[in-house]
Amino acid sequence: MTDSNPNAALTAPSIPGDALPPVEQHAQQYATVRNAHETELIEDYVELIGDLLAHRGEARAADIANRMAVSQATVSKMIRRLNELELVTSKPYRSLFLTEAGQKMAETSRARHDIVLHFLRALGVKDATARIDAEGMEHHVSDETLAIMQRFTEQQQNN
Amino acid sequence: MTDSNPNAALTAPSIPGDALPPVEQHAQQYATVRNAHETELIEDYVELIGDLLAHRGEARAADIANRMAVSQATVSKMIRRLNELELVTSKPYRSLFLTEAGQKMAETSRARHDIVLHFLRALGVKDATARIDAEGMEHHVSDETLAIMQRFTEQQQNN
């Protein structure tokens, strides 16, 4: 549980920069990231399906494959998983639809995604870059940071 | 390559929110994220090894396992990979060291990580939260955004 080399002070170089965080806190950082990685792809699928339903009226596997730049086989497998998780309903060869739980997840993810995207634009990041960055960052932004981003964006707009 | 349902405008609901980006751009978002995921764990290992070397004088597998909250077996396997990638050198039962390439990656990752962390703190995020968010966000921040974050932090400090 604790670091080896107890007499670190004796061997450490002279310019240590920022200190290392305590082991438990440091471990928490990585664990939180691993956790986010478990859910983020699911969130992106559900969010995209919600967007396709909202903007196109239907969400076909082929559209998802094209929009994600992934093979149709990959999408088909993932749809089975979403089904098992009871996030979508699907009849073979028909459009997907979101369950109640799926709609809730889609809304939450969409809202969070928008906050991050609008924040980056408010910061001065070009739209195309902001979109790319937001797609990855969104899954690693705490509620605390999210709230601050939202306030920042609003203040920026009242100027 | 293009969406199905060409007469989307006819079937789309009345509150479309932000429009969907063009397929190619949308695909690029997800592809960039997938790309980042391929390298981020490697970067975190190399960065941590660099930090342990800087602050402790040595980087032992057990320390990495504790700091990452991961089993020693997982670390051992990853070290083999880092060796194959020629990012670290290691003798059995001895401390790890970074190769030239490893040092370069560690520096780059550390710098990027610090910019994101300091930016979040400058935004007003609590330290513990900022550390957690930065650990995940850092891998998804473009150079463009990174530069803007750095400027923001500096301006905040000159107040």
Next chain:
DNA sequence: CAAACAGTTTAGCCTTGGCTAACAATATTG
């Protein structure tokens, strides 16, 4: 309405990144 095309599913493969259990090497200590 049959053929061609488009969309979907399945099977089987691969890599990554986790884990536990068992074993091996080194370090610490009675």
Next chain:
DNA sequence: CAATATTGTTAGCCAAGGCTAAACTGTTTG
């Protein structure tokens, strides 16, 4: 210095998320 504790390695397992190739279903069109 032998016994014990710590550290490191190996083997074998698993799930996730990619892929290609082949089969199947549904739609469009000559």
